[in-house]
Each structure stands twice: as structure tokens, then as C-alpha cells.
Amino acid sequence: MTIAEDSVLLREGLVRLLDEHGLEVVGTAGTADKLLVLVANEQPDVAIVDIRLPPTHTDEGMRAALEIRASYAETAVLVLSQYVEVGLAMQLLGDSADGAGYLLKDRVANVNEFIDAVKRVAGGGSAIDPTIVSALISKQRNRDPIDRLTPREREVLTLMAEGRSNQGIAGELVVTLRAVEKYVSSIFAKLDMPRTNTDSKRVLAVLLYLRG
Amino acid sequence: MRVLMPSSAAVDRYLGEPSRLAVHVIGLAGLAAGLILILLADLSDGLSQPGLHAALACWVTLPYLFAGAIAWRQRPESRLGLLMFCAGTGTFVNFLIWANNDLLFTIGLATQFLPPLLFLHVFLAFPTGRLTSRLDRLVVGSAYATSLATVTALLLGFSAPRNRLAIADLPDTASLVWRADLLSVSALMLAGIAVLIRRRLSRPRPLRRAIGYVVDSFSLGLLMIALLLLAGMLRWTALQDPLRLATFSIVGLAPIVFLAGLLQMRLSRGSVVRLIEELGVNPGPIELEQALARALRDPSVKLAYWLSDFGLYSNTDGREMDVSDRDDRTATPVTRDGTPVAMLLHAPELNDEPDLLAAVATATAITIHNAQLQVELRARVQELRGSRNRILDAERRERRRLERDLHDGAQQRLLALSLELGKLQEDLRLEPALSSRVEMLRRELAAGLAELRDLASGIHPAAVTNHGLTVALESLVTRASIPVEIVGDIQRLPEAVELAAFFLVCEGLANVAKHANARSAVIELRHTGDTLVVDLTDDGIGGATTINGSGLRGLADRVEALGGRLDVWSPAGGGTRLKARIPCE
Numbered sequence: 116m117t118i119a120e121d122s123v124l125l126r127e128g129l130v131r132l133l134d135e136h137g138l139e140v141v142g143t144a145g146t147a148d149k150l151l152v153l154v155a156n157e158q159p160d161v162a163i164v165d166i167r168l169p170p171t172h173t174d175e176g177m178r179a180a181l182e183i184r185a186s187y188a189e190t191a192v193l194v195l196s197q198y199v200e201v202g203l204a205m206q207l208l209g210d211s212a213d214g215a216g217y218l219l220k221d222r223v224a225n226v227n228e229f230i231d232a233v234k235r236v237a238g239g240g241s242a243i244d245p246t247i248v249s250a251l252i253s254k255q256r257n258r259d260p261i262d263r264l265t266p267r268e269r270e271v272l273t274l275m276a277e278g279r280s281n282q283g284i285a286g287e288l289v290v291t292l293r294a295v296e297k298y299v300s301s302i303f304a305k306l307d308m309p310r311t312n313t314d315s316k317r318v319l320a321v322l323l324y325l326r327g
Numbered sequence: 328m329r330v331l332m333p334s335s336a337a338v339d340r341y342l343g344e345p346s347r348l349a350v351h352v353i354g355l356a357g358l359a360a361g362l363i364l365i366l367l368a369d370l371s372d373g374l375s376q377p378g379l380h381a382a383l384a385c386w387v388t389l390p391y392l393f394a395g396a397i398a399w400r401q402r403p404e405s406r407l408g409l410l411m412f413c414a415g416t417g418t419f420v421n422f423l424i425w426a427n428n429d430l431l432f433t434i435g436l437a438t439q440f441l442p443p444l445l446f447l448h449v450f451l452a453f454p455t456g457r458l459t460s461r462l463d464r465l466v467v468g469s470a471y472a473t474s475l476a477t478v479t480a481l482l483l484g485f486s487a488p489r490n491r492l493a494i495a496d497l498p499d500t501a502s503l504v505w506r507a508d509l510l511s512v513s514a515l516m517l518a519g520i521a522v523l524i525r526r527r528l529s530r531p532r533p534l535r536r537a538i539g540y541v542v543d544s545f546s547l548g549l550l551m552i553a554l555l556l557l558a559g560m561l562r563w564t565a566l567q568d569p570l571r572l573a574t575f576s577i578v579g580l581a582p583i584v585f586l587a588g589l590l591q592m593r594l595s596r597g598s599v600v601r602l603i604e605e606l607g608v609n610p611g612p613i614e615l616e617q618a619l620a621r622a623l624r625d626p627s628v629k630l631a632y633w634l635s636d637f638g639l640y641s642n643t644d645g646r647e648m649d650v651s652d653r654d655d656r657t658a659t660p661v662t663r664d665g666t667p668v669a670m671l672l673h674a675p676e677l678n679d680e681p682d683l684l685a686a687v688a689t690a691t692a693i694t695i696h697n698a699q700l701q702v703e704l705r706a707r708v709q710e711l712r713g714s715r716n717r718i719l720d721a722e723r724r725e726r727r728r729l730e731r732d733l734h735d736g737a738q739q740r741l742l743a744l745s746l747e748l749g750k751l752q753e754d755l756r757l758e759p760a761l762s763s764r765v766e767m768l769r770r771e772l773a774a775g776l777a778e779l780r781d782l783a784s785g786i787h788p789a790a791v792t793n794h795g796l797t798v799a800l801e802s803l804v805t806r807a808s809i810p811v812e813i814v815g816d817i818q819r820l821p822e823a824v825e826l827a828a829f830f831l832v833c834e835g836l837a838n839v840a841k842h843a844n845a846r847s848a849v850i851e852l853r854h855t856g857d858t859l860v861v862d863l864t865d866d867g868i869g870g871a872t873t874i875n876g877s878g879l880r881g882l883a884d885r886v887e888a889l890g891g892r893l894d895v896w897s898p899a900g901g902g903t904r905l906k907a908r909i910p911c912e
Contacts, residue, residue, distance in 0.1 A: 122735070124743040132750055166793075172731065173793040197734060197780060200790050201805050202798035221776050224745035224769050226753045250805045258810075327810075 116237070117157060118143045119150035119176065120165045120195070129163065129223065136230045138237075145169065147179035154183055154190055161237040165220075166196035166203075180207060184215065191236045195220045199244045201251065205326065208241070212278070212318040216242035231283070241278035241315045243322065248276040251325035260305050261325075268305070271298040276321045280314050350400050353412070357392040360419045361385050371425040383571070384422045386579040387442070391415030394582035402589050406456025407449065411582050414445035433481070433491040440477055440512050443552045444470045446578060447519045450546055453585055466522055470515045476508035509560045516553035520546055545584055548577040598622045599686040606694040612643035615694060619671070622687055627656070629672040630691070640670050659684050663692040668699075715888045723787075723823065730787035738779055745772045788829060796825040800832060800850065807848075808840045815852040820859055824911045827885050828852075828861045831893070834878050835863040835905050843867025843903055857912060858891075863905040871897040882907075 116138050120126040123145075130140045141157045144150040147168045154162055162183055166176040180192045184207070191214030194207060204217045216236040222244065223229050232242035252273060255261040264272065267288075274284045285295045303310055308324060311317045345353070368374055368381035392415035399408025421442050424435025447470050451463045458464045484493040485501035495501075523546045551574035558566045602622035610618060612630070620628040631640035631648040640648045650658045650670040657678055661669040671691060677684055752765040783789070791799040797816060804811040819825070832850055839845050845867030853860040871879060872895065882905075883893040891909035 122739040122743070125739055125746065128743050128746040128750075132746065135750070167734070167789075172734075177794065197738060198784060198790050200794065200798050200802045202801035203790075203794060206798070220742050221745065221773055223742065224749040224773060226749040229749075250802070254805050254807075254810075 116140050116161050116163070116233075117150065117153045117159045118163045119145070119147065119153075119168060119179065120163070121145050121168055121172075122165075125220075125223075132223070132226065132230075133233070136226075138230075138233065147175040150179050151182060154187055158187065159190055161191045161193055161214075161233060163193045163195060163233070166194055177203065177207070181209075184209065191215065191239065193218065193233060193236045193242065195223070199246050201247055201326065204243060204247050205322070208319055208322070210319075212241040212243075212315040212322075213313075214239050214241070214315075216278070217247070218242055218244045219246060232278070235278055235280075235283075239315065240280070241318045243277050243318060245273070245277055248273050248322075248325075251276070251322065255325055255327070260307070263305055264302060268298050268302050271295065272302055272321065275299070275302075275314075275317055276325065278314065278318045345396070345399055345403075350396050353392065353396040357389055357396070357415070360392060360415075361389055364388060364419065364422055367422060367425045370427060372427055374425060380425070383575045384418075387575050388415050388418045388422070390579050390582040391418060394586040398586050398589050405454060405589060407452060407454060407585060407589060408456070410445075410449050410452055410456050411585065414442065414449050415582075417441040417445045429489045429491050432489050436486055436490060437477060437481055437492065440473060440508065442578075443512055443516060443556065444473070446552065446581070447516060447549060449581070449585070450549055451519055451522060454588055462522055462525075466515060466518050470512065470519075473508055473511050473515070476504055476511065480505040480508060506560050509556050513553040513556040513560075516549045516556070519549045520553075523549075545577065545581045548574065548581050551577055598624070599683065599690065602687060603690050606690055610694070615691070619687060619691065623673055623677055623683070625674045625677060627672075627674055630661075631658075631670040631672060632695070633667040633669055635666075659688055661688045661692045661695065663696050668692050668695050712888070712890070719885070719888050720823070723826065726787040727792065730783050730789055733779065733783045733786070734789070738776065738783070741772060741776055741779070745769060745776065748772060788826070791825050791829045792822055795819045796828055796852070799825075799829055800852075803829075803832060803836065804850070807836050809845055809847055811836065811848045811850060813850045813852070817852050817854045817859065820854065820911050823889060824859055824909050827889055827891075827909055828859060828907065830885060831861055831882050831905065831907050832863060834882050838871065838878060839863075839865045839867060839903070842871065843869075845902070854911070857910055859907075859909045859911055861905075861907045861909070864902060865904075866902045868899070869897045869901045869903050870899045871895060871903045879905075 116133060118126055118129055118133075118140060120129065120143070126143055126145075130143060133140055141159050142153045144153050145168075147164075150162065150164065150168075153159075162180075164176045164180045164183075166180075167173065168175040168179070176194065176196075180194050183190055183192050192207070193216035194203075195218055196203075197220055199217065199219050207217050208215050214236055216232055218229075218232060222232070236242050252261065252269065261269075270288060271284055274287060279287065281292055281295045281299065285292045288295070300310075302308075306324060308320060311320055364384045365381045368377040368384065371377060371380075374380050391411045395408050395410070395412030395415055397408070398405065398411060402408060417438060418441075421435055421438045423431045424439065426432050426435065444467075448458075448467050451467055452458055458467055478492070480501045481490055481492040482494050483501035483504060484490065484496045484498055485505050487493045487496060487498065523543070527543060551570065555567070555570045555574045557563075558570050599622055602618055605618040605621075606615065616628060616630050619630065620626050629642070629648075631642060631650050633639075634641050640650045642648050648670075650672065652658055652675075655674070656672055657675040659671040659673065660667055661671055669691065671684070671688055673684075748765055748769045752762055752769060755762040755765060788799060790802065796819075797813075800813055804813060820828075836848065839848055843865045845865035848863065848865040851860075851862035851864075853862075879893075879895060886893045886907045886909055889909050890912075891907060894906045895903070896906075897903040
């Protein structure tokens, strides 16, 4: 695991947080260039990247993330940002949500969810910030066929889009795995979407669907 | 340098312009005068060839009457018409000498020298009808003074017994006085010629005014009159008849030539009207000079502009020009409200037409003044545009700096703090009471962070600057209350342009949400050449304007500050369309 974050305070906090949860941090970087060197040398499972990095603090982090996604298939990328943009999420995912995450920095405060997201991304899954998903879903509000979903189905759809597994969704909503599976097949039927094999494929499909 | 007085025409208007009726009356009076002359000659006992005399009398009288009337009507500001009319009348009266009635004969005798005196006056007063120099007035005044000698001769009994004025019977003395009178009138005629020659030598007539030469040549008439009078005095009988014929021919033609001269000046006035029309289309410096050359019929015309800041005259390239008078050139100042604007350099011959020069100078002053105003206005606009740009630019930079400071400072610190709180909460999971208090703190902090994030993006939308307009607009559209479609994909553009376009769409979508009652909207982005075109159309109720809606006005200001323009179409019931063209230099 590597971390690229120019704020020392936050970087050290993250390192300790991950350590405490048994995730080994093999290196930290303050700039995008150092991050790329680190990734090339260490081949970590996950690179956690701040979207704004020196020198210009504009899109250096984002470009580094895309570079890692393109060149190091073994390394998953979790982008942290002070703002979340639908467009950036779609840019980051490209044609696959495997091993990709994009979260608001604020999420680090909710330790369990954050660690879960890091582990999910490290395991080849994905983590999309709830803000993005809820914005996309509310955009489709009052429109067929989203309108035909029950409130519960909409909750499940949101969690699916965030990258949660059926198991995760069941835990979150405190229902059985079977119930979640039932909701999922009902959602796919109502939205007339083809079933997908993996959780991350499901994420991309749902996001593309919601984006319209 | 000659300082031009404004045309004195207005001052001299007191003579008035004869009405159409008056001109007709004068015409009829002229015809009557002709008939009377023919009758006088025919009935006269003393004329050997009454037909020839009548014809000659009509020939020298009627042209003055008619040409005088026409000139008076056409050029009321010149007194020459009235003067010519008087000369015709005087000539007519002088022919009463042919009358068989003694009283009429006496009137004719008393006015024998009046026609030459009036002719002299006309010649010297051409073209204005006024005697401008002291010498002119001296010669003409002396000429009129000789009338005293004429009256004296009559009183002394000249040409008695028919002379009814005779109060003495001194025929020899009277004859002497008469001959002296004749001699002095002849001498004054020659003096008149000298004055004319002197005037021509000091102010040569322009070559291109052929009619000026004709007018000059008619000063020969004065010489002929002098010769004729001398021949009468010296009793050169053999010469008298051919001289009289030649003199009368020239003197009779003169008013027609004068009239032609006056009317030609009228044409020059017409050229001023043309000039003003040409100047109305706002000419450049070169066109202005060409138009002036045409109006003055002087290809050598140059215009020197007064540069008050430098205290010198310059040509259009900004090079200093010498504007002193030279032999082949005169400088006429062009002023406006008493301050110099330019100097009109032209052939000295044009000084003969002060009215024309004054009119052209005035037209030039107005044109240059207008051009200066325009240049000043353009400079001001340029200056304002520049300062508005700089102000907006400074504001933009300041906002970006503030956002960066927030991001790197308070936001990072609070994030680190909320991370620590998260970990603390996890450590306290065995102590639910404490844990829930920490949880509450963490949520408060999260809310504070969200507010701070909104504040920061309100100060400066970092996503636009960092990731471009398309990315930022997609989020904007996702949050919109109605379905909004984005058409067109554009590359990264200068920050100022992207921000202006972003704010435009932001404000536009906010307006749509607030006022338009629309079901959907479309944003079209096009980057063609050097211009970004942003087109925001909704299907709402319309009726938006940039005039009262301060939001739209503010948007227009931002777009215009970048040298672009914002058009708004918003017919009632027909939706609203905002179209901004923003140059991306």
C-alpha cells in the first residue's frame, strides 16, 4: 500500500490508521512523480492518491491515478478528493471499475467504512463516493423506470453503485443475503439491465445507466 | 498667416434679399426704361442717328438693371447686385439729356458723369460689392466728389439756355470747370485701373478661375471711359464715335461678366455643401485632405493637425510641419471655440474667396473635432476595458488564492482532526457512552467540513480550474432540478474563459430553476476558431431580460469584460436562450 498525500498531518494519520487495521504501508509520497516511482518499485496492492498534488495542485493526482490504472494492472487506485465530480469518477473508471475508488476525503473519518472501501478496492472491487451515486440517482428521480423502484430497492441500487458486495449490502441494511439477492434481481429486471458477473462490473453498469 | 473673419454676410443682410415680386417689378421697370430710351432717342431733336443711339443706350443700361437684379436676388450677401442696379439707373437718367424738355435735359446734363463714376464703383467693389481698402474708398469717394464740379458748372451757366440750373451767366468759366471735371473723372478712371492692377499684383488670381481673367480684362472698360472722356474734352471728333462704340460695348458686357463671376462663386459654395456631405461619412485623414482639395479646387491642399500636448503642427504621420506662409502657399487656421485645431495649407489665390475658405475651415474643424472625440472615446473604452479586465483578473486570482488557502490550511487540519476522532471513536467502542459522544463530535465536524467545502467552491470552483469546464458542468448538470443535456465536447481553455462559461451556465441554470418553469434544458458548447460559444436553451415560459434581472446583467458584464458578448432571446412563452460568445486569446 502506498499513500500520496501532500498534507503531512493527514498522511501520517492515514498511515497509522491503516497500520492499526493490518494494512501495511510500504511507502508514502508528497508528489505525483514520487508516487509513480514508488508504485513502479514496490508494486503495491493499492495506491491512495490525493487528487490535488504539487506543484500546481490542480490535476496532478488525477493524472497519476490514470497513469497507474493504465500501466500497473496489479495496483488498485483509490483517489481521495475534497470535491467529487461525476465526470472525474467516469474518467477514473474508464471502461472498468475493477480496482478503482473515488471518495471524498471526509470519508476517512468513518474508519470502518473507509477501511472496508480500501480493502474492497485492494481486492479488485470498487468504491464510489455516496455523494456521486445519490446525485446520479436524484437526477433520475421522477423518471421511469427508476420511479418504479421501491424505496428499499433504491437503497440497494445506491449501495450497489457505491461498489458494495451483496454481503456488504446485507450487513449495511441488516437483511439476509437472500433478501439482497432478491432485491438485486428485481432491480435488474425493472431497469431492463443484463445481469453481470462481478460486483465491479455491476458498479460500472449501474453508474453508466444512472448517468443516462 | 491670415486670420479669417467669419463671413460678414450675416452682418450685411440688412440690405435684405429682394422678394420675387420686387424682382419682377424691377424687370418690368427695366423694360419700361428700354422703351423710354427708344422713345427719347426717337423724339430727340439733337440726335443724328436716333436708332444707333437708342441701341447703344439700351446696351449699356439694361444689362446693369437686369444683371443687378439677378445678382441681388441670387447673392443677397454681396452688395454688387444692388450697386449694378444703381449703375443701370444712373445710366438711364444720364440719357435724359436727349429729352426735348429742358428740365429733363438739365437732369441728364447734371448726371452726365454719373455712369462712369458708378462703373468705377462697380469695378472696384467686385465681387463683394464693398470697398475693402482705404485706397478703394479714397478713389471712389473722390470720384463722387467730382459731382460738385459738375453742379458748379451747371450753376455757372454751362450749356445755357437749356440748363435750368443756371443762376449765373459765365459760359467760359462754366466750360472751364466742366473740362476740369472731365479731366479729373478721366484721371480717377486711370487711378481705378491702377488700383485694380495693384490688387492683382499683390493677390494674383488663380489660373484655374478663367472667369477671373475675363473680369480683370473688363477693367479695360475704365480705360476706355477715360479715353472717351478725354476725346470729348480735347474734341478728337474723328475718334469719338468709334471710341464710344467700343467703350459702350465693353461697359455693356461688364455686368454680364460680373454676374457670371458671382454665380461661379455660388458654385464654390455648392462645393462646400458637397464637402460637408463627404465629411459626413467620417473620412480618414487622407480622404479628408482629398475632399478638401476637391472643395477648394486646389490639389496642393494640405492639412496640419495641431498637437496641443506638443505645441506644434504635425501631418497625419505625426511628423512636425512648418505652417508659415510662403510665396506659393498660405496657411489658414482652423479653429474651434477659439482654440486651434489644425492649419489649412492652400494656394494663396484662394484668399480671394474668404467666404469659401471660412466655410471649408468650419467644416474641417467640425470633422476634426468629431474625429478627435471618437479617438478619445475609443481610447477611453480601451482603457476601461483594460481596467475592468485587470479588476476581474485580480478578483479571480484572489478567489483562487483564498480557495487554495482554505484547502491547504483549515480543510486539511480539520480532515486530519476528523480522522483522529474516527480512530478515537473506534478505540472507544467498548465504552458506548463516550463513543456516542465522539460520534456526535465527528458528525458535527463532518457537517462543518461540508459547509467549508461549499464555501470554498463558492469562492472559487476549483473543479473548473483543475479539471476543465466539461467535468465541472457534468456535476452541475447532475445536481440540476430538471434534465439538462450537454451537447459538444471541448478541450481545455484559458481559465478566465472556462470560469466565465461555468458561471454563465451556473447562473443560467439557477434562473431556469427559479423562473423558467421549464421541463428540460440543453447546453451546447462549441469552440470554433478563437471563440467559445455557450448556448443554454430551456423550454420554459421565457420573458427574461438582461436589463432588470441583475443576475443576467452580471453575466453579460463578465462575458463583455472578456471582449465577448451575451445575447438573450426570451420571448414570452417561447423559452429562453442564452448565447455567449467568449474569445479565447
